[in-house]
Amino acid sequence: MTAMLRVAEGLGRGVLRGADEVGFAAALFVESLFWAVLGPARRQPVRLPAVFAQMLQIGLEALPIATVLAATIGMMLAIQSLYSLGLFGAEHFATVGIGLSVVREFAPLIIGILIAGRSGSALAARFSTMMINQEVDALRVIGISPVRFLVAPALIAMMIMVPALTMWAILVALTAAGLLVTAALEISLGAYFADLISVLSVNDLTHGLGKSVLFAALIALVSAVNGALADGGAEGVGRRTTRAVVHSIAAIIMVDMIFAFVVTSG
Amino acid sequence: MTAQASQLTSAQEPAAVSPAAPVIRVEGLQAFYGAQQVLFDVDLTVMPGEIMVVMGGSGSGKSTLLRHLVGLSRPAAGRVELLGLDITRARSMEMLALRRKIGVAFQGGALFSSMNVLDNIMLPLREHARLDRKTMEIMARLKLEVVNLAGADALMPSELSGGMLKRAAVARAIIMDPTLLFFDEPSAGLDPTVSSALDDLILKLREAMNMTMVVVTHELESAFKIADRITILDQGRILLVDDVAGVRRSDNPRIQNLLNRRSEETEVDAQAYLQRLTGETPTPPAATNETPEAS
Numbered sequence: 153m154t155a156m157l158r159v160a161e162g163l164g165r166g167v168l169r170g171a172d173e174v175g176f177a178a179a180l181f182v183e184s185l186f187w188a189v190l191g192p193a194r195r196q197p198v199r200l201p202a203v204f205a206q207m208l209q210i211g212l213e214a215l216p217i218a219t220v221l222a223a224t225i226g227m228m229l230a231i232q233s234l235y236s237l238g239l240f241g242a243e244h245f246a247t248v249g250i251g252l253s254v255v256r257e258f259a260p261l262i263i264g265i266l267i268a269g270r271s272g273s274a275l276a277a278r279f280s281t282m283m284i285n286q287e288v289d290a291l292r293v294i295g296i297s298p299v300r301f302l303v304a305p306a307l308i309a310m311m312i313m314v315p316a317l318t319m320w321a322i323l324v325a326l327t328a329a330g331l332l333v334t335a336a337l338e339i340s341l342g343a344y345f346a347d348l349i350s351v352l353s354v355n356d357l358t359h360g361l362g363k364s365v366l367f368a369a370l371i372a373l374v375s376a377v378n379g380a381l382a383d384g385g386a387e388g389v390g391r392r393t394t395r396a397v398v399h400s401i402a403a404i405i406m407v408d409m410i411f412a413f414v415v416t417s418g
Numbered sequence: 419m420t421a422q423a424s425q426l427t428s429a430q431e432p433a434a435v436s437p438a439a440p441v442i443r444v445e446g447l448q449a450f451y452g453a454q455q456v457l458f459d460v461d462l463t464v465m466p467g468e469i470m471v472v473m474g475g476s477g478s479g480k481s482t483l484l485r486h487l488v489g490l491s492r493p494a495a496g497r498v499e500l501l502g503l504d505i506t507r508a509r510s511m512e513m514l515a516l517r518r519k520i521g522v523a524f525q526g527g528a529l530f531s532s533m534n535v536l537d538n539i540m541l542p543l544r545e546h547a548r549l550d551r552k553t554m555e556i557m558a559r560l561k562l563e564v565v566n567l568a569g570a571d572a573l574m575p576s577e578l579s580g581g582m583l584k585r586a587a588v589a590r591a592i593i594m595d596p597t598l599l600f601f602d603e604p605s606a607g608l609d610p611t612v613s614s615a616l617d618d619l620i621l622k623l624r625e626a627m628n629m630t631m632v633v634v635t636h637e638l639e640s641a642f643k644i645a646d647r648i649t650i651l652d653q654g655r656i657l658l659v660d661d662v663a664g665v666r667r668s669d670n671p672r673i674q675n676l677l678n679r680r681s682e683e684t685e686v687d688a689q690a691y692l693q694r695l696t697g698e699t700p701t702p703p704a705a706t707n708e709t710p711e712a713s
Contacts, residue, residue, distance in 0.1 A: 295517030
């Protein structure tokens, strides 16, 4: 009985803590938005150099690995599509499957997971270290909002660069897939892209890029929340960084499913 | 207030404090960490130009008191008034204006690791003053001269020694020419020579800039050297507020233990001991035998 009570108590605490963190993330989002929109009028703008520095770190520096991953995913999809559709003699439909899968699902998901692991961890580690070293306290006593100074630039940069990287990943993955498809179906690359254009609609692109904007916000906010709650020295930084990556990826996959369900069921 | 400070962006200024009025007034301050109370009805006043040293052993509540004084924590009860503004009820714009008048030098320096020393020191100016970069650089270098760190402007915080970090933190704390300056353990982790130099710097700053200072420390030698008055905290309560001579004269055994660096034989409370063993929340410590004193 006591053991069950303890389990129930632990579960309850976990749910409350989770709700608390979601609320905190929502507050950070609203406050970041506040500073981005009203900061200049209050002579406390979000620092553009910080936004550009974050954009460089999140976007440009991730370009090589994003390219490699996108090309690999594109080729993998092409191989699987050609094989599975080939069982029914329907290889020529491979373009439809590849186009829709890459644009609506794989490109946003793979970029989301990549950025969560790469930049989300870096953000969480940075915020955690700043918390533990009292740098965040120093900002507050100087009269600088830590949300304006740290969170808003990361959030803005993330919400610009993740969709941009997703767009790039779509182009790379479709091109890489095209190389295999054109060879297998003995069609020209031009014909392949013409097929893609006829299959894909603006709606598909909005679906993929819309998701990537959501993923970007999730990564930035989950990292910021974990950084802000850090304690316990170097071990605390490690714990919070791991937690930020795991939670970001879990949140991305769950939101992906919910987004797909909501959009397609309408 | 200097010419540079007069160019600060105009937000709502805290009320002007008359020369005789306390710069800091704390009344009935109570603070908790979770369910545990760490400050019990703390009353404290600090007068203009005074150096008030807050002393106490580990866990006495001195760092918690400092966090409440600089507005980093909200009290569970009581009020904290800085320069005439009750910071427990102040609006954000009032707090912003107040923050330009106070400086805090943190224990570990708390310099931003991504910026060099000069950018760290200029940050408050960049945020609050509308000055061109060249002017801000000159002002920051002047402050580096004041803290004897001339030439260190291009160094990153990771390249500084412990003493240099603390002095750079002081330079950042005084860049806005504050009225009120707080130090958290300025001597902690420093060798006696560097520690003594930092004490001299604190005295020099008071003399040159007529600042009111609150210094939290557990270093006796340092406290006796710089303090006008000393507040001794023990288990979240103020044991004594007096000048150096008064503190030395005190016959309170707990103060004598602190002064003579003797470990304290705390009376064992059977119930509290049992609660600690079973992991239950301990009840707050009993009141000490000396009446809390506010000057």
